[in-house]
Amino acid sequence: KSIAGYIFLYGGAPISWCSRKQYVMALSTCEAEYIVASLSACQGVWLSNLINEIANVKCDTVIIKVDNMSAINLAKNPIAHGRSKHIEMRFHYLREQVSSGKFKLEHCRTNLQVADVLTKAVTVETFVRLRNLMYIKSLKNMN
Numbered sequence: 456k457s458i459a460g461y462i463f464l465y466g467g468a469p470i471s472w473c474s475r476k477q478y479v480m481a482l483s484t485c486e487a488e489y490i491v492a493s494l495s496a497c498q499g500v501w502l503s504n505l506i507n508e509i510a511n512v513k514c515d516t517v518i519i520k521v522d523n524m525s526a527i528n529l530a531k532n533p534i535a536h537g538r539s540k541h542i543e544m545r546f547h548y549l550r551e552q553v554s555s556g557k558f559k560l561e562h563c564r565t566n567l568q569v570a571d572v573l574t575k576a577v578t579v580e581t582f583v584r585l586r587n588l589m590y591i592k593s594l595k596n597m598n
Contacts (some may be wrong), residue, residue, distance in 0.1 A: 456480055457487040460573030461495040463502055467590050471502055474573035488526035493549040495519050496558055503557075516556065520563035527560045 460474040473494075481487035496519065503514035521527050530549045552558040569585045571577060577585070586593075 457491075458574040459487075459491045459494055460570045461491060461498065462570050462573065462589065463495075463498065464569075464589065465502075465506065469589050469591065471498060472570075472573065473498070485523055485525035485529065488521055488523035489529050489549070490546050492519055492521050492526060492530060492560065493546040496549045496552045499558065500552070516559050518559050518561055520561050520568065522563050522565045522568045524562055527562060530560055 456479075457477045458474060459477045461472065462469050463471040477487065477490060479490065481490060496517075499517040499519065503517055506512055506514055530553050549558070553560060565571070566581075567588065569588050572582060572585050
């Protein structure tokens with residue numbers, strides 16, 4: 456089973472993140488990324504509603520950055536075909552959100568995917584680079 460991870464940034468700062476083992480077995484990296492994007496969409500809807508309720512700020516479109524073009528194409532293509540027929544229906548929630556315009560999927564190069572810190576072992580250099588992309592500072596720099 457793959458490790459699912461996402462980070463939501465608001466105003467450049469992380470406001471929500473998750474890292475956990477996926478509870479379904481993915482048969483490909485495309486499917487694993489599609490499932491994570493779908494889980495992220497659920498959290499994104501909740502966060503946009505929360506921000507709207509607390510700050511009265513309407514989030515028109517939530518951008519989800521995915522580093523797998525096949526997963527993006529699968530989400531944008533509303534036609535079911537042989538390669539996606541085995542994916543559980545609940546994960547196609549992402550398709551509904553993308554087609555309604557609530558979510559926008561953008562391709563993100565793997566070396567810029569900040570959620571990788573939560574899903575895999577990375578080198579110290581990569582960790583520091585991704586941490587800086589999230590605008591998180593080291594405690595050493597706080598003094």
